[in-house]
Amino acid sequence: MNETYRPVHAAAGEEQISVSLKEVSFGYDPEHPILQDITLAVPQGQWVSIVGPNGCGKSTLVKLLNALLPKSGGEIVICGHKLEEETISDIRQCIGMVFQNPDNQFIGATVEEDILFGLEGLCLPYAEMESRLHVYAAKLGIDHLMSKHPGELSGGQKQRVAIASILAMEPGIVIFDEASSMLDEGSRNELLGILQEMRTEGKYTILMITHDADEILAADRVVALAGGQIIADVTPEELFRDEVLLAECHLQMPYPWRLARELHRRGIDAGVAADEKELIDRIWPFNYNK
Amino acid sequence: MAIQLQQVSYIYADRSLWKQTALHDIDLAVPQGSMVGIAGATGSGKSTLLQLFNGILKPTGGSVRVLDVTIKAGEKSPKLLPLRRRVGLVFQFPEQQMFEETVEKDLCFGPLNFGLSLEEAKERAHRALLDMGLDPALLARNPFKLSGGQMRKAAIASVLAMDPDILVLDEPTATLDPLSRAELITLLERLCREQGRTVIIVTHRMDELLPYADSWVVLEKGRKAFQGSAQELARDPFILEQCGLTVPQSLRYWRAVADRFGLDNEAPCLTAESLAERIASLCAQPEEDGRGERDGYE
């Protein structure tokens, strides 16, 4: 198969660890923990997809990282800060979160106010706010919408505003909690483009909860959760090759992968094509040779 | 025809400052017992169109004929309650419209409103739950304690319990995980194929509905840009791009294969399985002996 393998666990000693969890657990009732014994380290700059069936605790897990929910046990270290009562506000500065529902995370009455909400909380001086406001609005392509009310924006535009608001606070870690699941196809592709740009910049560690095959494929690494525990820590390619794991995570292969599998079952080893043209180039010889 | 729209327009009465999508000159025919997909970019008027189907919205121009009821613009409409029973309309995130403390009570709400006895309503609730692939043991449960996928199915069952001839759903699979999505589409297809109901689904994930839909309607900015069979859509899928939509992968791959091998006149293969099967048979064709076709590769 023609996947490009990106080294994930390379040079562990030299890397800076952005997110580190040791035996972390969470639950309201000790008898029925929602998460248990989660140990995970994410180096700076890595893009991790977190997958698993609905209700497996993915969303809970990321909310523990910045203490939106209180962990019941274990140790969490974010960018060198150990998570404790006193460090919560430092840690929240390190982590930006984009949630699922575009409407419910729009805090301001206008786009400009929404971006400013976080900046004012950081007590930034005027000039700094002014410059970040323009830099990040331009970066997300929403500078023409600054005075708009959320009711006048599409879901995709609202998610862009949320991302601009969060990136303007310049966090090192950005978490996307099913941020594309309420968007239409076009907006989903745009969001993926934004993430790929963020990766290119290299400044961000990205954690992304998702069910979307294209989003999973774009990541460096996949952490799979089920029943409150990590059941796999693999590359996207390894995930999509493992049909048992896919079923456990309630996921489906991307279309080109499914097609490659079905062709393989029928004796045609064309591999995973990048697009339909490549597929034709690859299956043509089979036809021709006959 | 289950639904027939003639020159239908819908213009919102108030000149509000907010974005709203009106509909213009829509002609549409949905045959009884068919499965129809409706696609369109955000703000193309999909949701407005659906609400015309059971008289929640009345056309401001043209006429809407659903089953044996005709709603004409400018005329006093007939009593709509009987129509609403026969056209089940499932809004987005229907689980958010549940309100009773048990699944059974919620499922009985519709049938009771339409004048059925409690006995009959319970019977309907039971059947609807089975049709949505859920365990009848859930009837006694609190709907808010179910998992996301179960809740969605139970909410659809609460409309199905009215035993409608036509089932209309707005983004029924939104935010579900891929496995639950595939499951739900299969269940909806069964309602159409096995029970003869007309099923109309608005979706922005055309991929998952493509193998099952008999025909498609594509809207663009409140106008109908396309209506035709899946085969017609497969012949020229790039109309979707003109409407601000992405061409689904299954269509793109089929198009490429069909172009290369000249398969335009046959039914499109829109699943990975069927396309692989077709490709395999193409690769095998030149050989006289059909049995030994695979040996070359294994």
Added chain:
Amino acid sequence: MVMNEKLLLGRSIETGSWVHRLDARAKLTGMIVYVAIILLSRSWLALALLAVFSLTVMASTRIPLKYFIKAAKPLRYLMLFIFIVQMLSVKEGAVWFSAGSFSLHEEGLRLGAFSVIRMVFLITFTALLTFTTTPGKLNQGLEGILSPFRRLGLSPDRITLMISIALRFIPTILDEAQIIMKAQASRGADLQELSLKEKAKMLVSLLVPVISSAFRRAQDLVYSMEARGFRMDARRSRYHRPKWGGADTAFIAMFVVLGIAIVIL
């Protein structure tokens, strides 16, 4: 979506006029003085003066008059009601019309007309405030006006945060209520075709989903505010710093002069 129009009050309309550029605190203070003036206006002459003044200010905002009328329209029945009550209850002055025990007096008609005219002024002029000021600036102005009360244990930040979130989410929740109404109507619960007892049941079918959805939204909002580092009563910097200028002082002075003129008259 229909609901949004009724919430025209609370939407700013940008024309860039001098009133738009004023400090929100000046506009709020002016408004308070204006309300006092309305209460003090007790003669036709005073009302005429008030009308000339109000129309001049409204015209200078360059916002079409129809928007002001639209803002007052939802309250037309209330105004009619007040007019009728005043008209019927005041039994002074010359009798204009009588039939049996029923009579209409000049003073009643005069007071009724007065009340309605004052109410129209009140609403259209308050609309002017929201039309010319974005909700954010208005809120900040309110915070400024309320800041002297901080010593009394009042938290202006909390009050303005509450108001801004309410302004932000009320339209969303009303839209949602409408969808839920349509959804339940699709399940056979149509208000128009139901008996009273069934209407009560229908209300439950609306309220439960609307309330639970409002809670869900509130929870989401709290998460996203906290994730962006928000803490109640923490120090914040301000992007829009209101600047008090000569025009603001002049604006208030205008209202004070009008008030004095009306009292003298």
